[in-house]
Amino acid sequence: MQNKNIAVFFDCENISATFVSSIFEELAKYGEVIIRQAFKDWGSSANKNWNQNLIEEFAIEPIQVFSSKSGKNSSDLRVQRAVIETINKNVVDTIALVSSDSDFRDLAMYIRANGFDSFGFGESKTPLSLRNAYSTFIQLPLKKSYEKNKDTEIIKFLKEAIKNTKGESEDCLVSQVRSYLKNKNSSYNPKNLGANTWG
Structure with a gap:
């Protein structure tokens, strides 16, 4: 058991809600998760498993990201902004990203370069370039x-x-x-x- 302060960010457009419980069980071995945020268009019918009951059960802050008309994944940019804001506040030791999206490679490297442990949780489809960008990568399901x-x-x-x-x-x-x-x-x-x- 360790005593780290952890921030976790869920890319709901890219990861299943079925993994949430096991992710929090794993993070509890390293410290306390003091920032919990999940990003998606909460008005959309996509990814229905990410719902109010789940958000309330795990005390996750839902962050609204409106779908981009250009078809680009708007939540990626919003996750990046949240991570950079958290780094600047300097209240955590560890930042965990939950996504299999290769677009987070540079963000994972940025976290490490700023002296924070970077944990990655992703499915088997997570590319090697993203896996290697983290301090620690854990494949889902555990x-x-x-x-x-x-x-x-x-x-x-x-x-x-x-x-x-x-x-x-x-x-x-x-x-x-x-x-x-x-x-x-x-x-x-x-x-x-x-x-x-x-x-």
């Missing part, structure tokens, strides 16, 4: 248990991490392996494999 994976890539990157962090006595700490993997690729996260820790 896996509840470890699944044996025949893909040798997992063993390969764990071996590489051990090789690059072991000391003269040929051993290394799991914490060093974790830091190495996180620094190399934000998708190298035990949560994405259904485990809580690398241990």
